[in-house]
Amino acid sequence: MKIYQWIAAGAAIVALTGGNAFAEATKAEKRAELIKSSHATLADFYKAEPKLKGMVEKSTGYATFTTYGLSFLIGGAGGKGVVHDRKTGKETFMDMAQASAGVQIGASQSRVLIVFKNEKAVQNFVDKGWEFGGGGAASAGVADKKVGSGSGENLISDATYYTLTPNGLQYGGAIAGTKFWKDKDLN
Template sequence: MTRTLKTIFAITLLNLCVSMPALSKSAAEERAESDQMVQESLADFKKENGELASKINGAVGYAVFSNAGINLFVISAGGGHGVAIDNISGKRTYMNMGEAGVGFGAGVKDFRALMVFKTRESYDKFVESGWLFGAQADASAKAGDKGGSAESEGAVGDVEIYQMTEAGLSLEATVKGTKFWKDKDLN
């Protein structure tokens, strides 16, 4: 019973921290920080995979998210923020994300996700409804430039998904549902 209460408390605390609005930042400052995260993350992804630049340029659009996640025994949760970019119109849609899942594992990690949308339908559906379900297995132990990680890359329909760990320690195998939604304060 105590373990269950600790798990519920940790997940609730994580979700509160991720979903709380920044009290001292303006919307313009938050957009600028998100845009900077996108540029830095894209540079890191392209450094790791040279083919991504042409995939992104040839796509209808793409999205980059920064996410922090926690996995405690059989429950996982996480949340973050990001930007979806329409390559045709240039429009940026600022978004939030939250995820929950079940599986086995333990750990906490900070990671970046890149989604490349091959069709207009897949991009529009993502921006408007934002659900994504999937299975994930990974192991990571990383702090700064030290350590290593093994993340999954995959495709869901007309969307290619890439993930890169920034920092953390985790070993997990989970089935997750992730909800993405427009940030009403930044759009």
Template sequence: MKLHHILLGSMITLSLLSGGAVAADDKAAKQAEIRQVTQAALAKFYAAQPDLKAKVEKAPGYAVFTTYGLSFLVGGAGGKGLAHNNRSGKDTYMSMAQASAGAEIGLAESETLIIFASAKSLDWFVSKGWEGGGGGGMQAGASGKSAGVAGGGGPGSAYYTLTKNGLQAGVAVRGTKFWQDQDLN
């Protein structure tokens, strides 16, 4: 009977330890996926607007997000991305959510690039998150081609969007929130 308890205890311990290893592997895999998606998104931004490459390289840092959204009068979007500090080389994994209300209709997958003009604005974005509002417009895209235009970002930043797939049209009031992903940092 005691051998049975020892074996059962050993199996439980091993399963808990291997579960921790799987969680660490899963975290590393998610981080690698976000880095890969970020590099692919940057390549698309550079192809669409070649001068962005020099702006990104000169900037103290940048952030890239891939978002998925749906809107019909009321809408929402969410996504993941990272903020990269060009000086230290550090990546901070982040999440984003957006809500909208207004005369807008659409379904889209988009990529967002934020280029920070100062180290202070990058640090503020990473440490405090960022909330922003916006107006509306029209974006259409397929296979990484976009009809959207660059817009204003938060304090000390420039904000660009590419619509990968989908269509969004109308005017809406939007609120966007960015924050550190606690599970990936």
């Protein structure tokens, strides 16, 4: 084998193994960004509703998600988040998707906080994900003012689900057509 063939083979090996190291660095960066976003989401929820801090601190676990969506009669949204198991300290990275239909138009961003009431609820959410259909809520607001109906929470399977929009805490956060599952790439 001539020297240029050895150099080409060596370059190919470096490119193949170096690409894997780059992918791992990217994976670590994505995880770090999601954890940073989770902390910021918690801070915003605590600012909107201070009682949530005590609930999260006493819980067996919680999850935070950021979602982005578009709608024109039929809507869809997607997002990523982190489940924090307070008992084990483990963090699990998750995906979520939403679908809706009705009189709607526009783009939206929201953040979700799910507070788990027991370890079984945390494990079921992480291992099986959740899927919902039906349900609804009312929320309206401008800037820091908000108006809503309901108690500010939705109880689901030993967990409480909150939605925070740019207009404030969404009372009774609609979860119709929402699915959660583990992120295979980040776990």
